[in-house]
Structures are given as structure tokens and as C-alpha cells.
Amino acid sequence: MSSGPTFPHLFSPLRIGGVTVKNRIFSSGHDTVMAHDGQVTDQLIAYHEARAAGGAGLIVAQVAGVHPTARYTFHVLMADTDGCIPGYRRLADAVHPYGCVLFGQLFHGGREVMESQDGSLPVALAPSAVPNERFHVMPRAMPASLIDEVVHGYAHAARRLQAAGLDGVEIVASHGYLPAQFLNPRVNLRTDAYGGSDDNRLRFVREVLAAVRNEVGREFVVGLRISADEIGHDGLTTDEALVAVKALDSDGTLDYVSVVAGTSATLVGSLHIAPPMTEPNAYTAPLAAAVKSVTSLPVMVAGRINQPQEAEAVVASGQADLCAMTRALICDPLLPQKAHDGRAEEVRACIGCNQACIGHFHAGYPISCIQNPVTGRERQYGVLPTIGARRRVMVVGGGPGGMKAAVVAAQRGHHVTLYESQGRLGGQVRLAEQLPGRAEFGGAVTNLLSELQRTEVRIVTGTAVDIDLVRQESPDVVVVATGAVPRHPDLELLDAMPVLDAWQVIGGAVVPSGRVVVADWRPDWIGLGVAEQLARAGHKVTLAVNGYQAGQRLQQYVRDVMVASAVRAGVEIVPTVRLFGADDDTVYLQHVLTGEPVLIDDVVALVLSQGHASVTDLYDALSTPSSGFTGQVHAVGDCLAPRTVEEAVLEALQVAAAI
Numbered sequence: 042m043s044s045g046p047t048f049p050h051l052f053s054p055l056r057i058g059g060v061t062v063k064n065r066i067f068s069s070g071h072d073t074v075m076a077h078d079g080q081v082t083d084q085l086i087a088y089h090e091a092r093a094a095g096g097a098g099l100i101v102a103q104v105a106g107v108h109p110t111a112r113y114t115f116h117v118l119m120a121d122t123d124g125c126i127p128g129y130r131r132l133a134d135a136v137h138p139y140g141c142v143l144f145g146q147l148f149h150g151g152r153e154v155m156e157s158q159d160g161s162l163p164v165a166l167a168p169s170a171v172p173n174e175r176f177h178v179m180p181r182a183m184p185a186s187l188i189d190e191v192v193h194g195y196a197h198a199a200r201r202l203q204a205a206g207l208d209g210v211e212i213v214a215s216h217g218y219l220p221a222q223f224l225n226p227r228v229n230l231r232t233d234a235y236g237g238s239d240d241n242r243l244r245f246v247r248e249v250l251a252a253v254r255n256e257v258g259r260e261f262v263v264g265l266r267i268s269a270d271e272i273g274h275d276g277l278t279t280d281e282a283l284v285a286v287k288a289l290d291s292d293g294t295l296d297y298v299s300v301v302a303g304t305s306a307t308l309v310g311s312l313h314i315a316p317p318m319t320e321p322n323a324y325t326a327p328l329a330a331a332v333k334s335v336t337s338l339p340v341m342v343a344g345r346i347n348q349p350q351e352a353e354a355v356v357a358s359g360q361a362d363l364c365a366m367t368r369a370l371i372c373d374p375l376l377p378q379k380a381h382d383g384r385a386e387e388v389r390a391c392i393g394c395n396q397a398c399i400g401h402f403h404a405g406y407p408i409s410c411i412q413n414p415v416t417g418r419e420r421q422y423g424v425l426p427t428i429g430a431r432r433r434v435m436v437v438g439g440g441p442g443g444m445k446a447a448v449v450a451a452q453r454g455h456h457v458t459l460y461e462s463q464g465r466l467g468g469q470v471r472l473a474e475q476l477p478g479r480a481e482f483g484g485a486v487t488n489l490l491s492e493l494q495r496t497e498v499r500i501v502t503g504t505a506v507d508i509d510l511v512r513q514e515s516p517d518v519v520v521v522a523t524g525a526v527p528r529h530p531d532l533e534l535l536d537a538m539p540v541l542d543a544w545q546v547i548g549g550a551v552v553p554s555g556r557v558v559v560a561d562w563r564p565d566w567i568g569l570g571v572a573e574q575l576a577r578a579g580h581k582v583t584l585a586v587n588g589y590q591a592g593q594r595l596q597q598y599v600r601d602v603m604v605a606s607a608v609r610a611g612v613e614i615v616p617t618v619r620l621f622g623a624d625d626d627t628v629y630l631q632h633v634l635t636g637e638p639v640l641i642d643d644v645v646a647l648v649l650s651q652g653h654a655s656v657t658d659l660y661d662a663l664s665t666p667s668s669g670f671t672g673q674v675h676a677v678g679d680c681l682a683p684r685t686v687e688e689a690v691l692e693a694l695q696v697a698a699a700i
């Protein structure tokens with residue numbers, strides 16, 4: 042890839058240790074949940090090959106445990122035996138032909154243990170018996186003999202990755218993992234040679250780097266990932282991180298430093314592992330700049346850099362030398378190629394929703410993307426089959442599911458018309474983007490509109506489709522994506538308390554002044570967002586949640602940011618209650634565990650956030666034999682069952698790929 046004119050800094054090569062990276066865009070280490078039995082799989086190889094083919098200069102493969110005690114999840118990749126070499130070799134062989142450099146992360150999480158292999162609690166290890174707040178783990182202080190064993194685990198793992206043909210390794214000292222635990226004087230309380238002074242707390246990392254170097258020689262790249270601010274209670278500070286980087290640089294064992302923020306140890310610190318849309322783009326670049334000020338080594342940075350323009354600015358300003366565009370590449374593996382070829386406006390930008398990438402990871406499923414369901418499914422959908430015959434496809438419903446179905450069907454060569462009853466496309470996303478802190482969610486529609494513009498899809502807005510119109514158009518295939526409407530459950534409403542649904546409130550309906558109850562059945566962003574919106578408008582708001590906590594169904598980092606924001610706005614949260622009814626000024630709830638009544642008085646309005654009901658009229662009519670319609674009929678998204686954008690877009694891909 043030669044240097045692209047629009048992004049001269051982004052497409053200039055960079056020497057790191059003994060290798061040259063062709064551009065400044067890289068995919069930083071991220072657990073994909075695609076390893077099986079601790080080994081590289083075909084799924085993982087296909088995933089990374091797609092990013093290499095799309096032009097990424099460097100891929101840092103996900104964390105790999107260096108010792109049997111490093112299994113922090115049940116699905117973690119392991120590099121603690123020679124059995125890992127063939128898998129890594131196939132991975133290297135898959136990405137190298139694209140001119141993509143491949144490093145691997147070497148990992149021990151110490152006290153950061155999320156789960157075990159079999160459900161029993163494993164013994165977590167750490168420099169000292171200092172508990173982990175987020176996972177509620179009390180670790181065991183490591184005896185010196187075990188420290189030595191783990192140090193050599195890093196070295197042997199590095200040797201294995203080198204033998205497999207990788208170009209380098211990265212010691213994961215970021216996010217509060219074991220090396221960071223040794224560095225941190227509030228977590229490392231040892232009184233032996235590994236604790237106390239700066240030098241003593243650095244000893245573990247130094248021993249790891251020395252042992253790795255000894256094993257792999259000088260040409261093989263060895264880097265360090267570090268949080269230049271763990272941003273959390275008792276986390277490593279910027280000053281402490283800079284002291285460590287400076288000292289390690291002067292040792293001469295390192296080839297690069299990869300900068301992030303946050304720690305796995307606390308709720309607030311962990312959200313910086315995959316910062317949600319509420320964090321500004323490239324917000325960690327000043328931290329990288331601080332690291333650059335104490336080292337002459339190449340510095341990488343990660344943190345919501347989701348467009349080539351931002352990455353170019355970071356590199357051009359000298360804040361960092363390489364930009365992780367990790368979720369950006371999960372969302373659009375072709376980003377580097379598009380930026381290079383002057384087609385940056387075609388980039389499908391990541392919106393920082395965290396739903397299918399780190400959301401899947403936390404739930405134990407292979408990562409994907411709500412906007413790009415091919416991610417994680419490269420082998421099924423990476424290349425779509427050519428069509429047998431050009432069909433006339435009528436897509437009904439212009440939400441994300443309908444838009445995606447239209448795009449994919451048209452890209453495959455079908456003749457597609459997309460109908461939307463409203464004046465513009467976007468469906469529920471148009472509401473979701475109006476919730477506090479959720480504006481970037483609208484990017485999901487902006488991206489699809491841009492994709493639609495590059496197809497020949499005929500778009501008809503302001504037209505509701507009924508069976509007569511279908512008969513009149515007589516398409517070969519109808520994809521019904523008519524979505525859903527707010528669900529209004531049967532309630533005992535004894536008097537005249539105003540009752541509104543969440544959509545009405547988001548849409549600007551007038552809510553009387555005073556105390557409002559938001560009754561939240563599906564605890565996601567809607568109830569929380571509407572509650573915050575009302576509180577910020579001056580209402581006294583109670584969010585009554587039918588679940589353990591507000592935002593229960595959201596990815597943790599997204600939930601925590603939204604809950605904090607709602608609480609700051611003054612929202613009172615009442616968990617584990619179901620909505621029962623209301624009279625003129627009292628909302629009746631029932632505790633879902635005790636069955637006891639919970640009453641909220643002096644209420645002026647009840648807002649329903651009770652989920653959705655599918656709109657199935659057209660699908661039902663077309664599916665009836667007497668309809669006389671003989672073409673194919675498919676339903677996707679909320680019209681099948683009310684869920685989220687993720688399922689709508691995935692089902693749209695599946696249906697459109699099969700027409």
C-alpha cells in the first residue's frame with residue numbers, strides 16, 4: 042500500500058524494532074471469544090484475515106495466558122504449551138500475505154479473574170492479598186517461587202509465538218493486570234524485593250522483559266501495553282506509569298509502548314477498556330503524548346479513534362505514532378483500504394455502542410458488531426453467493442433491518458425497492474439517538490443511508506404498504522421489516538393519571554410538572570434514558586425497574602455510564618418491582634420477589650417503558666394462503682419479535698444473503 046494523499050501521516054510506514062509496519066492503523070489486542078480449548082480456531086483466523094485484507098498495518102492478537110494460573114475466563118487463548126504453535130502459525134500465515142505485521146499479547150491477569158473453567162472459584166494470584174473490587178476476588182499473595190515460574194511462563198510463551206512466525210509480542214501491563222498490580226503501590230504491599238520502592242515494584246516487569254528478550258533475541262519485537270492512567274479507585278496514576286515507562290525505556294529491552302487508560306479492577310476504571318460513545322473520540326491521545334514525552338520509543342494509542350481523519354490528526358500532531366482502531370475495524374475491516382483509496386466517506390463508523398463486541402465478550406459469545414454482523418461470521422458471510430436470477434425485492438420498513446436487507450440484496454444484484462411509512466428512514470434509531478448521551482447511536486442509520494446511496498435501491502418514503510400494494514407491485518420477494526410499537530400492558534388505571542409511553546416522551550410530548558414514575562420492564566437504555574431526560578427537564582423522577590438494576594440488559598460499561606448520569610440528574614431508582622396500576626396520584630407497584638405492594642404517591646404522570654409489540658399485519662396477511670401472493674415472504678427484526686438493532690441487522694443479512 043503506497044502513501045495515500047488524503048492521510049499522509051496515516052499511510053507512512055513505521056519501523057518498530059526489527060519490523061516495518063506499512064501504515065499507522067492497527068487492531069489492538071482484544072479477546073474475541075473465538076479461541077476453543079485455549080487454541081486458535083479457523084473462526085479466529087478468518088476474523089483476522091478479513092482485517093489484514095482490509096489494509097490494517099498491524100494486528101496484535103488477543104491476550105494469551107502464559108501460565109495455567111492465567112486463565113481469567115473459560116474461553117481465554119493460552120500460550121502455555123507448545124500445542125499453541127500450529128494455531129498461531131496458521132494465523133501468521135493467513136495475515137502475512139497482506140503485508141500485515143502480527144504481534145501476540147502475553148497475559149497474566151493476576152487477581153483479575155472473571156470466571157473459571159468449571160464454575161468453581163479459582164485461586165487468584167496477585168502480588169499481595171488485596172481484593173479486587175469489581176469481580177469481588179480476594180487473591181492469594183504469590184510466593185517468590187511462583188513469581189519465578191510465571192516470569193518464565195512469559196519467556197516460554199514468547200518463544201512459542203516466535204517459533205510460530207509472529208513478528209513480536211506485547212506484555213500486557215495495562216488495565217490493572219498482573220504486571221500493573223506489581224507496579225501499583227496500593228495493590229502491591231509486599232515487603233520483599235518485589236515491593237516497596239519504585240525499583241522493587243518494577244522488578245517483576247523487568248524480570249519478564251529480560252527473560253523474554255533472552256529467549257527471543259534482539260530482532261523480535263517486544264512491546265509493553267500500559268494504562269497511562271487507570272482512572273479508578275486506587276488505580277495506577279499517570280505519574281507512576283511515566284516513572285515505569287522511563288525506567289523500562291532506559292533498560293533497552295523494549296521496542297514500543299502501547300498506551301491505554303483504565304483498569305479492570307473497578308467499575309469506573311473498566312469502562313475505559315472499551316470506552317462507550319459518551320467518551321470523546323481519541324480522548325486518550327493526551328495520555329499517549331505524556332508517554333511520548335518520556336520515551337523515544339514508538340508509542341501506540343487506543344481510545345475511540347473511529348475515523349481515519351481522527352487517526353491522521355493524532356499521528357500528525359505527534360501525540361502517538363500508531364492508532365488502534367480496534368472497534369473501528371470490527372465495524373469496518375475495509376477502513377484502511379477505503380481511507381487509502383480516497384473513499385473515507387464510505388467508512389462504516391463504529392458508534393461506541395459496545396453491544397455486540399465487548400457485550401458479546403462479557404456474555405461469553407464470539408464478538409461481532411451490531412452494524413456489521415459479518416464480523417465473527419466471516420466464514421459464513423464473508424463472501425456472499427452470487428445470485429441465480431435477478432429478483433424484484435420489495436422491502437417494507439425503513440428501520441435498520443429493512444435498510445440492511447435492501448443494501449445487501451441490491452449489492453448482490455437484485456432489483457430492490459424499500460418502502461417506509463414515515464417521511465424518513467431510520468425507524469426506532471431516530472428515537473434512540475435523542476436519549477441523553479446516545480446521539481452517536483444515530484450513526485447506525487447514517488452509515489446505512491450512505492451504503493444505500495451507493496446502491497440502486499429505489500426508496501419510497503411516506504407510503505404505508507398493504508397487501509393491495511404488494512399485489513399491485515407483484516414482487517418476487519417481500520422482506521417485511523415493519524418493526525414494533527410500544528407495548529401497553531393491561532393495567533388497573535382507576536382514575537385519570539396521565540399515562541404516556543417512552544416514545545411519546547422522547548418525541549416531545551408535554552409531561553405535567555411534578556413527580557413522574559417511569560415503569561421500566563425491559564431494563565435497557567430506554568427507561569434509563571427517558572428518566573434522565575425527564576429529570577433534566579426538572580421533574581422529580583422515580584425509575585421503577587422490573588429487574589435487579591437499571592440498565593440490566595445493557596453492556597456493563599454503557600450501563601454504568603448511563604446509571605451514573607441518571608443518578609447525577611437526580612433520578613431515584615427502585616429495583617425489582619413490576620407495574621401493577623395507578624389511580625389519580627398513586628402508582629401501584631409490586632415487589633417481584635416478596636409480592637408486597639410498593640406505592641409511590643404524589644405522582645403526576647406515569648411513563649411506560651414496557652417493551653414493544655411486533656407489527657405483523659402485513660406479514661400475517663401475506664402469509665395467509667388466501668392472500669393470493671405467491672412470492673417469497675420473509676420477516677426480519679422486531680416484526681418477528683421485538684429485540685434490538687443487532688438482531689434486525691443480522692436477520693436482514695441472513696435473509697438478503699439467501700434470496
Ligand SMILES: Cc1cc2nc3c(=O)[nH]c(=O)nc-3n(C[C@H](O)[C@H](O)[C@H](O)COP(=O)(O)O)c2cc1C
Pocket residue numbers: 069070071072073103104146213215266301314315316343344345346365366367368369398399400402408
Ligand atoms: C471485545 C473486546 C475485547 C478486548 N480485549 C482486550 C484484550 O484482550 N487485551 C487488551 O489489551 N485490550 C482488550 N480490549 C481493548 C482494546 O484493545 C482497545 O484498547 C479498545 O477496544 C479501545 O480501542 P478502540 O476504541 O479503538 O476500540 C478489548 C476490547 C474489546 C472491544
Ligand code: SF4
Pocket residue numbers: 368369371372390391392393394395396397398399409410411412413
Ligand atoms: S458493536 Fe457497536 S461498539 Fe462494537 S464495533 Fe460495532 S458499532 Fe462499534
